Amino acid sequence: MYGMIGTWSMATLGVEKASPLLAQGQSSGDVVEEAISAIEDYPYFKSVGYGGLPNAIGELEMDSAFMNGDDFQIGAIAGVKDIANPIRVSRRLSQERVNNFLVAQGAQEYAKEQGFEPKTMLTARAIRRWEERQAEVARTGRLTPYDGHDTVCVVALDQQGSMAVGTSTSGLFMKHPGRVGDSPQAGNGFYVDSEIGGVAATGLGEDMMKRPICFETLQLIRAGYSVQEALDRAVYNFVDLLKERNGQVGEFSYIALDHTGHYACATNVDFQFAVATELEKPQLYLAQPQAQHEVKITPASQQWIKEYYTRIQQ
Amino acid sequence: MYGMIGTWSMATLGVEKASPLLAQGQSSGDVVEEAISAIEDYPYFKSVGYGGLPNAIGELEMDSAFMNGDDFQIGAIAGVKDIANPIRVSRRLSQERVNNFLVAQGAQEYAKEQGFEPKTMLTARAIRRWEERQAEVARTGRLTPYDGHDTVCVVALDQQGSMAVGTSTSGLFMKHPGRVGDSPQAGNGFYVDSEIGGVAATGLGEDMMKRPICFETLQLIRAGYSVQEALDRAVYNFVDLLKERNGQVGEFSYIALDHTGHYACATNVDFQFAVATELEKPQLYLAQPQAQHEVKITPASQQWIKEYYTRIQQ
Structure with missing residues (x-):
């Protein structure tokens, strides 16, 4: 079995481009790198790579990471400007013995x-x-709406049974210069172990870095839970705990793919994810949170996708 | 019960200075901040704060973090120059709603x-x-000995039952500019939950960031293990797994303090830690790894401490 999963509608582009490589037997690392690079290059995805969202002083600073599920090697960068493909740099860094995380x-x-x-x-x-946004802030005097912080994450499982995960984002829109989220932080923003699975996160990094839910999910799979049960348990238990202990909870969305090719999603906001496996052609799914921490998953229609591209290109 | 624990011999200074504050009923956050600030200020601790070790181009860049075990708020900085007390900035950042991690x-x-x-x-x-070191590198043509990467970490439990943890380091000696280790990364370099305990790490950040062992230890305590059993299990299982999957394992040293005031240490190299609790005056311990992942713990004599200060001041 092989397969891949990615966050948000933008992942469709990466999954369509890179899933044929999986079918050809290429490595999960190559697939993650190619999928995310394609998304970084596309100018209309507003929170990743080229065309990403600027920080408070109008500069575009990006975060990214790559992890190899065979040997746990990690490469990560944060607060970087003017690098065409952060994911390629992250992957190269994952091949170093030291100095793997640079800012x-x-x-x-x-x-x-x-x-x-x-x-x-x-x-x-x-x-x-x-x-x-500057004009809006000047008018209202408030900088509350830090919306637009979608991270692209891709998890892949190749024919050899190896897994990898990558992340890339321009972070919070209007963030403080130098702000780093969960995306380059192992355990919090991503984690992968080829013998168990891979998990990745997107949402409010400041809240998601408060617990390594990606790692925790894999521990639960190891303990015998299905990928969906494990993800639900890790994500929603913490969402409830954070609400209780901190009073407020940001946006939390996670994807997971286990080493047998089963996948799952958990989210507390409207979310989308794209999947392709040996058994399933590239497909975008819409995930809508329901009561009792359940999520309604429906395939996105061609019409939905068409409207999405029209909207982002406006 | 109240108490605190810190990494390396340098922690003695912080524990002696800040443990009276615990006895007076001050908050764990204040105690962590005061203990680490004192260590940052002391010029002869060569890998933390003032007098810390430069990177490959002769600049001193520091990493630090603070976490509040009541509400999980985190503040962290990395790759920063010329800030007198990184721990104070980390703690201030932990009080923000967003932009908690800045580089x-x-x-x-x-x-x-x-x-x-x-x-x-x-x-x-x-x-x-x-x-x-530059001369040595030029002579030998190799930059292998990245020795000198000791992070000061302090975990505290106050009379109100609140816990906090802080970290501060100049990172790997001769590191690549912008290199970040595990110290500002939650789960990997530190974690605290006032209802369970706090754990912190020092050693080769590049290897320690490969798994959120600090978080994992708390999960094991929650599952019923003692603080020592939990820490041993989390640390040495991963040391063995990393050896098997990656071939090499750097230095791993951890301290833990649970919410009842019991403490533990696990390490694969010679290590020291300082402790003070309601029941125990400030004491430095020497930790020496033995076969079968056991650690021999002995109190450091006044003579040992005297020789240590003589050595670092030379």
Whole structure:
């Protein structure tokens, strides 16, 4: 069995592009890298890579990570500007013995040393969006709506049984310069073990970094729970605990793929994920939270997808 | 019951200074902040704060984090220069709703905005040490000995039953600029839950970030293991797994304090930790790994401590 899963509607592009590589027998690492790179390159996904959302001072800073489920090697970068494909740098970093997690200028210098293409990642469209938000903040005097923080995450299982996970994001819209979320943090933003499965997160990083739910889910699978039971248990138990102990809970959305190719999603907001497996062609699913921490999953129609692309390209 | 535990011999200074505050009924957060600040200020602890170890280009970059075990609020900074007390900035950040983890320039600007004292943290002594290492690297052509990466971590339990944890380090000596270790990463470098306990890590961050052992230990305590059993199980199972899956294992040292005031240590290298509880005056312990993942713990004599201070001040 082989398969892959990715977060948000944007993952459809990566799953469609990279799932044929899985069918051809390529490695989970290659598949994750190719899927996420395609999403980073696409200008209309507003919270990842090229065309991503600027921070409070109008700069585009990105976070990314890659993890190899065979040997647990991790590569991660955070607070980086003008790197065309953060996921490729993260993966390269995962092959180093030390200095696997680099931030800001140091990460950019590493990318340059390693021959990665620099690219101006801020687009006219993103600048316009930022100017509109600045005007809104000036008008209302408040910076509450940190909306737009969607991270692309991809988990893959290849024909050899190896698994990998990657993440990439421009982080919270209007974030403080230098702000880092959960996406480059192992356990919190992602985790993978080829003998168990892989899990990844998207939502309010500040809340998701309060517990390594991705890791916890794999521990529960190891203990005998199904991938869906394990994810539900890890995610919603913490959502309830955080509400009780901290009074407020941000957006939490997770995807999981186990080492047998079964997948799951848990979310407390409307969410989408894209999947392809040996048994299933690339498919986008809509996930809508219901009462009692249940999620209604329905396949997205061609019409839904068409409207989505129309909307983001406006 | 109240108590506190800290990593390495340097923790003695912090425990002696801050444990009276616990006795007076002050909060675990205050105690962690005061203990670590005292250690950051002391010029002869070579891997933390003032006098810390420079990176590959001779700059001193620091990482730190703070976590509140009542509400899971986290503050963290990484890759920061010239902040007198990183732990104070981390704690302040833990009080924000978002933007809790900041790196590099963005973190330094936040510290300035919040009125934290800037300070040139690189000392003549640290520069001399760096020049010697540069000469050694030039002579041998290799940069293998990344020794000197001791993180100070402090876990505290106060009379009100609240717990907190903090970390502070200059990271790997001769690290790549921008390199971040496990110290600012929740789950991996630290974790605390006032209803269970607190755990913190020091060693090779690149390996320790491969699994959130601090979090895992608390899960095992919750499942019924004693603090020592839980820590041993989490640490050594992963040390063995990493050896099997990745071929090599760096230095792993952990301290834990549970919510009843019992403490534990696990390590695969010679290590020290300092403790003070309601029942025990400040005491430094020497931890020496034995066969079968056991650790021999002996109180450090006054002579040992005297020789330690003589050695670091040379």
